[in-house]
Amino acid sequence: MSTIFSEFSLKNLRFRRAEKMSALAKNEARWGLLFLSPWIIGFLLWTFLPMLASLVFSFTNYDLLHPDETRLIGLDNYVQFFNDPLVRTSSLVSLRFALIALPVGIAQPIVMAALLNSRHLLGKRFFVTLFYMPYIVPLVSAVYIWQGMMNTRLGWLNLALGAVGIEGPDWLNSTTWIYPALIIIGLWGVGDMLLYHLAAMQGIPTELYEAARVDGAGWLASFRHITLPMITPVIFYNLVLSFIGIFQYFIIPFVLTGGTGRPGDTTKFYAMQLYKEAFGYRHMGYAATMAWMLFVAVMLVTVVLFSTAKYWVYYAGGEER
Known part of the structure; x- marks a missing residue:
């Protein structure tokens, strides 16, 4: 009986330790994302979105002198x-x-x-x-x-x-x-x-x-x-x-x-x-x-x-x- 109780306690201890480590890892991940957020926001605003816009522009006749005449022209x-x-x-x-x-x-x-x-x-x-x-x-x-x-x-x-x-x-x-x-x-x-x-x-x-x-x-x-x-x-x-x-x-x-x-x-x-x-x-x-x-x-x-x-x-x- 004591052996069964000891094994149960050991498994319970391991589970709690794993749960604690999981919570710690999640906390570290949140802090990591927080510190990365300025770069991520900058990348989205100044790199990804302009690239996406340029891809759209490549299918248009966009002209800086006549932006109001912009239209899709396909390929x-x-x-x-x-x-x-x-x-x-x-x-x-x-x-x-x-x-x-x-x-x-x-x-x-x-x-x-x-x-x-x-x-x-x-x-x-x-x-x-x-x-x-x-x-x-x-x-x-x-x-x-x-x-x-x-x-x-x-x-x-x-x-x-x-x-x-x-x-x-x-x-x-x-x-x-x-x-x-x-x-x-x-x-x-x-x-x-x-x-x-x-x-x-x-x-x-x-x-x-x-x-x-x-x-x-x-x-x-x-x-x-x-x-x-x-x-x-x-x-x-x-x-x-x-x-x-x-x-x-x-x-x-x-x-x-x-x-x-x-x-x-x-x-x-x-x-x-x-x-x-x-x-x-x-x-x-x-x-x-x-x-x-x-x-x-x-x-x-x-x-x-x-x-x-x-x-x-x-x-x-x-x-x-």
């Missing part, structure tokens, strides 16, 4: 999108620039992080701070500074090249040099990615390098077979963000060219054409269509990237994400 904007030569031109410009800029943008933080991670480098903190500082400079201000530095006659870059007997190029007015100029300006502010790669390298166990040295591996072999595989999650992260960013590339070319797309049409990127449709021609309905087609393209590219990650991205413990 007309999407038909126009696929037949618009300006969309094709701006899309090709963005893809062409991506083929040039992305490899450089992926490789540069890896190389810089490897140099900063060297055991023989003195003053690491100074250099890390130095390379990170451009990232916190307002981009528009930085572009105006670079615009002056790349001036053909009076820019510091060409003056420095002229001092060593090299004739400086016409950075901003040459179809040959405009992309290198854009890449240089963009790479100047990659301090965040530099820190991510550096942190990943510093997190690699030193035992791996010591074992490689015992086996006779040099620094290049160690970098190729240890460092690169171990930082592939960060490389993948940079790759995804870079792909998304290249489709939205706008501020630097817009400030440099004033939205004209010069020289020629080499800087008439997709985002600039979208901006022109929305705020130049005031065709807000068609601009919303362009924005949603951009969203679909970015989503498809992101899905492809994630589907290929399992073949080359290494996670600790051999996990696949």
